[in-house]
Structure formats: structure tokens, C-alpha cells
Amino acid sequence: MTKELxxxxxKTDGYARLGRLHTSRGLVNTPVFMPVGTLxxxxxxxxxxxxxxxxxxxxxxxxxxxxxxxxRTIQQMGGLHRFMxxxxxxxxxxxxxxxxxxxxxxxxxxxxxxxxxxxxxxxxFLTPExxxxxxxxxxxxxxxxFDECTPHPASESDTLKSLKxxxxxxxxxxxxKKTSQALFGIVQGGMFHHLRKQSAEELIEIGFDGYAxxxxxxxxxxxxxxxxxxFTTPILPKEQARYLMGVGDLPDILEAVGNGVDMFDCVMxxxxxxxxxxxTSRGKVRVKRAEYKNNPDQLDPECSCYTCRKYSxxxxxxxxxxxxxxxxxxxxxxxxxxxxxxxxxxxxxIDQGTFEAFKSKWMEILKQHV
Amino acid sequence: MTKELxxxxxKTDGYARLGRLHTSRGLVNTPVFMPVGTLxxxxxxxxxxxxxxxxxxxxxxxxxxxxxxxxRTIQQMGGLHRFMxxxxxxxxxxxxxxxxxxxxxxxxxxxxxxxxxxxxxxxxFLTPExxxxxxxxxxxxxxxxFDECTPHPASESDTLKSLKxxxxxxxxxxxxKKTSQALFGIVQGGMFHHLRKQSAEELIEIGFDGYAxxxxxxxxxxxxxxxxxxFTTPILPKEQARYLMGVGDLPDILEAVGNGVDMFDCVMxxxxxxxxxxxTSRGKVRVKRAEYKNNPDQLDPECSCYTCRKYSxxxxxxxxxxxxxxxxxxxxxxxxxxxxxxxxxxxxxIDQGTFEAFKSKWMEILKQHV
Numbered sequence: 001m002t003k004e005l006x007x008x009x010x011k012t013d014g015y016a017r018l019g020r021l022h023t024s025r026g027l028v029n030t031p032v033f034m035p036v037g038t039l040x041x042x043x044x045x046x047x048x049x050x051x052x053x054x055x056x057x058x059x060x061x062x063x064x065x066x067x068x069x070x071x072r073t074i075q076q077m078g079g080l081h082r083f084m085x086x087x088x089x090x091x092x093x094x095x096x097x098x099x100x101x102x103x104x105x106x107x108x109x110x111x112x113x114x115x116x117x118x119x120x121x122x123x124x125f126l127t128p129e130x131x132x133x134x135x136x137x138x139x140x141x142x143x144x145x146f147d148e149c150t151p152h153p154a155s156e157s158d159t160l161k162s163l164k165x166x167x168x169x170x171x172x173x174x175x176x177k178k179t180s181q182a183l184f185g186i187v188q189g190g191m192f193h194h195l196r197k198q199s200a201e202e203l204i205e206i207g208f209d210g211y212a213x214x215x216x217x218x219x220x221x222x223x224x225x226x227x228x229x230x231f232t233t234p235i236l237p238k239e240q241a242r243y244l245m246g247v248g249d250l251p252d253i254l255e256a257v258g259n260g261v262d263m264f265d266c267v268m269x270x271x272x273x274x275x276x277x278x279x280t281s282r283g284k285v286r287v288k289r290a291e292y293k294n295n296p297d298q299l300d301p302e303c304s305c306y307t308c309r310k311y312s313x314x315x316x317x318x319x320x321x322x323x324x325x326x327x328x329x330x331x332x333x334x335x336x337x338x339x340x341x342x343x344x345x346x347x348x349x350i351d352q353g354t355f356e357a358f359k360s361k362w363m364e365i366l367k368q369h370v
Numbered sequence: 371m372t373k374e375l376x377x378x379x380x381k382t383d384g385y386a387r388l389g390r391l392h393t394s395r396g397l398v399n400t401p402v403f404m405p406v407g408t409l410x411x412x413x414x415x416x417x418x419x420x421x422x423x424x425x426x427x428x429x430x431x432x433x434x435x436x437x438x439x440x441x442r443t444i445q446q447m448g449g450l451h452r453f454m455x456x457x458x459x460x461x462x463x464x465x466x467x468x469x470x471x472x473x474x475x476x477x478x479x480x481x482x483x484x485x486x487x488x489x490x491x492x493x494x495f496l497t498p499e500x501x502x503x504x505x506x507x508x509x510x511x512x513x514x515x516f517d518e519c520t521p522h523p524a525s526e527s528d529t530l531k532s533l534k535x536x537x538x539x540x541x542x543x544x545x546x547k548k549t550s551q552a553l554f555g556i557v558q559g560g561m562f563h564h565l566r567k568q569s570a571e572e573l574i575e576i577g578f579d580g581y582a583x584x585x586x587x588x589x590x591x592x593x594x595x596x597x598x599x600x601f602t603t604p605i606l607p608k609e610q611a612r613y614l615m616g617v618g619d620l621p622d623i624l625e626a627v628g629n630g631v632d633m634f635d636c637v638m639x640x641x642x643x644x645x646x647x648x649x650t651s652r653g654k655v656r657v658k659r660a661e662y663k664n665n666p667d668q669l670d671p672e673c674s675c676y677t678c679r680k681y682s683x684x685x686x687x688x689x690x691x692x693x694x695x696x697x698x699x700x701x702x703x704x705x706x707x708x709x710x711x712x713x714x715x716x717x718x719x720i721d722q723g724t725f726e727a728f729k730s731k732w733m734e735i736l737k738q739h740v
Contacts, residue, residue, distance in 0.1 A: 039688070039692045039694060041696045043694065043696075077682055294447075315455075322438060324409060
């Protein structure tokens with residue numbers, strides 16, 4: 001354990017957990033959703049806007065920042081927080097997931113991954129040691145170990161081989177780490193219970209400041225993902241934070257919190273916002289629909305965000321149809337506000353012992369398209 | 371004169387004028403620069419941001435709003451101010467300039483202009499009466515008469531014919547007007563002194579709430595434009611506001627204010643911002659230049675805007691290279707803040723009788739590229 005991060009478990013409701021991450025840059029209430037700021041900016045937002053809608057931590061991507069503007073540049077500018085003017089905690093991923101997603105552009109070796117940049121085709125070699133070096137230069141509050149994200153489907157023997165690599169890289173990351181930044185391990189093991197267990201046990205043996213589940217929501221059926229979640233989450237240490245990487249569909253978040261997960265990230269609220277898909281208390285709204293052209297109502301009557309307080313559906317429809325930048329701004333404000341309020345209300349429900357009712361209510365609403 | 375608009379001339383310094391437009395939606399200090407909100411949004415900005423950087427009036431485009439979302443929609447939503455959440459004055463153009471710019475897509479008749487939409491090719495017929503009807507439905511504070519923007523070059527006889535049409539349409543606009551919104555006439559007359567004089571006199575005879583100069587900055591040499599400005603401005607009534615349409619190059623604004631012009635609009639600060647061209651107290655900055663990649667300084671050390679206070683050139687360079695939405699936001703904030711501060715400082719100079727020194731100083735700076 002480092003001094004930089006402490007997880008405090010406040011209360012449980014079933015397996016759902018109410019907690020707090022204490023960091024040197026402030027408190028993070030869990031379960032938490034982390035908006036994604038891939039290139040040192042949560043798309044279309046200022047840090048002040050994120051803070052005003054209640055964001056307590058954001059995620060940024062090592063792979064993207066390594067390529068552009070480069071981690072040495074950010075380091076010279078005083079680190080990622082100062083570069084982007086965000087004073088609260090930042091979690092950085094390890095670059096592993098992005099590199100493995102570069103099908104055809106990468107080659108996995110025992111000591112790391114050779115890959116070509118999606119920007120200019122230039123060659124690079126990302127290792128566990130470099131992943132830590134980059135994240136240390138960025139100065140994130142929580143770093144992620146460099147892992148291999150096992151694809152789906154994968155045979156048992158391939159999955160075992162892959163998790164062994166993840167364990168070996170995780171060890172190297174821990175050895176390489178020079179700062180007091182927190183470091184999380186990432187559990188792999190594909191869709192096999194015993195391999196998930198093995199991966200978790202090997203990582204716990206090494207010892208990390210928190211544990212993530214990777215290799216889920218990679219194309220497998222929902223039932224299989226939920227089964228893996230249900231099996232794996234309880235194996236992870238109770239006294240540390242548990243993070244389900246890249247999952248942000250709200251029913252999945254509800255399911256995962258119900259299994260004891262504390263942390264989430266996803267581009268869904270921000271990307272959907274830019275595509276005109278908005279989350280509301282009555283279900284999903286596609287703002288481009290012609291019926292909104294002359295609708296003077298607010299997008300979500302139960303929402304208190306800037307967008308809902310100040311603008312009509314008619315205006316949001318017009319901005320979207322006109323491809324105005326303000327459309328992306330207003331939609332992003334609304335969707336992030338919705339996600340962050342959703343998590344806040346979920347925490348209240350856990351606190352009051354009513355998580356199951358909260359979950360049932362929202363599982364119904366989330367099926368609606370209005 | 372309507373009750374809705376009153377121009378108060380406070381002071382002169384040479385021909386430069388310090389004044390105030392009194393409107394039912396608040397005071398506008400002149401000389402004023404009006405940010406352009408073509409489609410009911412100043413691109414990338416919220417109304418609150420515009421207000422916080424000192425914008426007192428914005429311009430919106432009749433042609434664009436007529437096509438999308440349609441003026442009836444905006445009327446149903448309670449008018450343009452409410453639609454876009456902007457509470458201060460709005461000036462709308464008449465659509466004339468845009469329609470005439472649709473080369474090949476329009477045909478001029480005595481009673482109006484037939485044109486095809488640049489969006490979907492649909493046919494429309496814009497008349498002086500319709501231009502007023504649209505602007506009344508939008509509910510702008512200052513409407514512009516429907517004019518023919520004489521192209522450059524044009525022969526004396528074509529220019530005369532064109533100005534006669536402008537006069538006849540101006541008369542029709544005044545007759546058509548039903549509300550207390552202000553209506554400005556637009557002086558044409560091409561590049562002929564006696565025709566500029568004739569146009570101005572015919573419009574003054576009809577009587578408007580203010581007078582604009584149109585058909586300038588349409589491709590003629592600067593010297594010719596300055597000559598026309600110098601000749602035409604003093605002909606316009608001293609006790610009313612004078613508006614030079616679509617001109618926003620800062621040396622041109624300085625020249626025009628020096629001739630007694632009070633109002634300006636242009637897409638230059640906002641469009642250039644999105645293209646990474648930034649105005650500073652040391653000259654123009656192209657933020658994409660590689661030398662800014664590792665530059666920790668603020669864009670303009672003398673600027674107090676949000677962008678300059680919070681971010682480095684390095685970050686602005688990174689956002690621009692990454693085509694991030696925040697790049698367009700931060701650049702637009704800076705450029706509009708620069709323009710509005712520039713106008714404010716110019717008003718102070720007029721107030722203190724130092725306009726000529728202000729003009730000379732800036733004419734030098736504006737030649738610089740840094």
C-alpha cells in the first residue's frame with residue numbers, strides 16, 4: 001500500500017458497497033463513474049464544468065497521450081493535472097487495451113508489445129516498464145498495470161497463457177514503480193472461472209493498491225459477462241477498491257455494483273451525447289427525431305443540469321441538426337450530469353439499504369426509448 | 371424613430387464617436403463589435419460566456435434561420451432571445467447579403483429575389499416584406515432593411531440601377547414593419563461618390579432608426595474601401611448609429627471608427643479561432659506552429675481571458691492538433707475576448723481624446739505575426 005491512496009468501506013447493502021477513496025488530491029465517493037478524458041480533455045468540457053456537475057475523478061489514456069502530445073511534453077508542462085487544468089484525481093490506464101485493439105498493427109512479445117501508431121504508422125514498443133514510466137511522467141493518482149486483454153472467444157490454453165503474461169507484466173510494473181502513485185492490478189482469465197480465480201490470486205500475491213477486472217464487455221453475451229462478474233468480484237480483497245474497466249452501460253453498472261464493484265469508466269455518456277443520444281429519467285431520447293422540432297419542453301423534466309434549465313428540446317434538436325459545436329457541449333453536459341447524478345442516487349440508495357429497489361426501478365426505465 | 375432604440379452621442383475625438391445605444395434589452399456601448407451567431411448560436415459559445423466577456427449585442431442571420439429551423443419554429447418557441455437563451459439585444463441582417471452570395475442559385479426581380487436553398491436546393495422567394503416578417507417573428511431588437519448588395523466591380527449604370535432597387539425595397543420594408551423593433555437602412559452606391567450620396571439621401575428621406583453601409587469589403591482594394599468610408603460616413607445623420615456591415619478586420623475597424631462608424635460585425639474572430647489563428651497584444655499567433663509544442667507560457671501575457679489564465683500554449687497547441695472541441699472553445703473565448711477588449715480600450719481612448727495614438731499603436735502591432 002502507498003500513502004497516496006486509501007479505500008474506506010463505509011457500508012454494504014447486500015454485496016453493494018458504499019465507500020470512499022482518499023487521495024492526496026481529494027476524496028472520491030464510490031461507487032464512482034469516471035468520465036473519460038482520452039487526450040487530456042473530456043471531450044467538449046472544461047474542468048470547471050466537470051467539477052460543477054460533481055465529477056471527482058477522471059480517466060485519461062496512456063496510449064493516446066504517449067503518441068500525442070507525448071509524455072515528455074506533459075511532464076515538462078508540470079504533469080497531466082497542470083497541463084489540462086484538472087486538480088482532482090486522475091486514473092490512467094496502461095495503454096494495454098488500446099494497443100491490443102490495434103489488430104494487424106501489433107505483435108505481442110514476452111517483454112512487451114510492438115505496435116504501429118494509428119496516427120502515422122510509426123513503430124513503437126510498449127513494455128510494462130515503459131507503461132509505468134509514462135504514467136509516472138503523467139503524474140496520475142492511480143496507475144494501471146500493463147496487461148494483456150484476452151480476446152473473446154479464446155481457448156482455455158490461450159487464456160491461461162495470456163493470464164500468465166499479465167501476471168508477469170504486473171510484477172514488472174510493481175518493480176518498476178518509483179513513485180508513491182497508486183498502482184492497480186488487472187484480473188484477466190477470460191471466461192473461465194478457475195482462470196479468473198488464478199489470475200486474481202496471483203495478483204493479490206504480488207499486492208496492489210486496488211484491483212480491476214479486464215477482458216469483460218469484449219463481445220461476450222451479457223449473461224456470460226454477468227456470470228464472470230458475479231464469480232470474480234467476491235474473490236477480490238474487500239478492503240480495496242474494485243474497478244470494472246471500460247464498462248458504462250447503466251444496466252451493467254447496476255449489475256456490477258450489485259456484485260460489489262466500486263469504480264467504472266466509459267466513453268458512453270460523452271460519445272452518445274455527441275451522437276445525439278441522451279439519457280433521461282424517462283429513458284433514452286434521440287434528439288434528432290422530427291417530433292422535437294417544435295417542442296418547447298425541457299429534455300428531462302426531472303433534471304437540473306444547465307442544458308435542461310436553459311434550453312428547449314426544440315433548440316437542442318436545431319443545434320444537433322445544424323451540427324453546431326454547442327450541441328455537443330449541451331448534450332455532453334446533460335449526459336455526464338445524468339451519469340454522475342445516477343451514481344450519487346445509487347450511493348444514497350446503498351446508504352439507505354434500498355439498492356435492490358433502486359436497481360429494479362432503473363432496469364425498467366433503462367429499457368425505454370422516448 | 372421608434373421607442374425601442376435611442377442613440378446617444380457622448381463624445382467625439384476627431385471624427386471618432388463615443389456613444390450608447392439604449393434598447394429595451396439594455397445598453398450597448400459604441401463603437402461596438404457584434405459577435406456573429408448565424409444559426410442562433412455564436413459558434414462554440416454559451417450566452418453566459420459571451421456575457422462574461424463583455425458582449426452587449428450579437429448579430430444573427432435571417433437567411434440561415436429562415437431555412438433552419440424556420441422562423442415560425444423560433445416564433446413558436448417565444449422568439450430568438452428565448453430560443454437561444456440570450457437576453458441582451460440582437461441585430462438581425464435582412465438575408466439580402468446571403469441571398470446575393472448564392473451565385474447561380476438566385477434571380478433578382480423588382481419585387482424580390484428567387485433563390486435556391488444551399489442546404490437542399492428548395493426554391494424560395496425573399497421579398498422586402500418577407501424579410502421584415504421574418505425579423506419580426508424572430509423578435510430582434512434591430513432589423514435591417516432588405517437591400518441589394520452591389521457587386522464589385524459594377525458599372526455606373528448598373529450601380530445606379532441597383533441602388534434604386536435598394537431604395538425601393540427599403541421603402542417597402544418601412545411600410546411593412548408592424549412592430550416597435552428598430553429598422554436600419556443600408557446605403558449602397560458601389561464605388562461612386564455621387565451614388566453613395568444619392569443612396570444615403572434617399573434613405574434619410576425615408577427615415578430609419580440607424581444607417582448601415584453595405585457593399586464594402588466585397589473584393590475592392592483597401593484604398594478604395596477607405597475612400598468610400600471616408601466619403602460616405604459624414605453624410606449619415608450624426609444623431610443616429612452608423613453601422614459598417616460585415617467588416618471586422620481590425621485595421622478596417624480602426625479606419626472606420628476614425629471616420630465616425632459606431633457598429634461592426636464579422637465572423638473573423640470566431641472563424642479564425644476555430645482555424646487556430648489567434649489575436650494577441652503582440653500580433654497574430656498560429657497555434658499549430660511546432661514551436662509551441664513545449665511552450666509553457668500563456669498565449670497572450672497581457673490577456674486576462676479564461677484561456678490565457680488557465681492554459682499554456684503547449685496545451686492549446688495539443689488541443690488544436692488533436693482537433694478537440696475544447697480547442698475551438700478556448701480559442702473562441704480568447705479571440706472574442708480580444709476583440710471585445712480591443713473595442714473597450716478604443717472607447718476609453720476616444721473618451722480620453724487619444725484615439726489617434728491608439729490607432730497608430732495598433733496599426734503597427736496588427737502587422738506582426740509571432
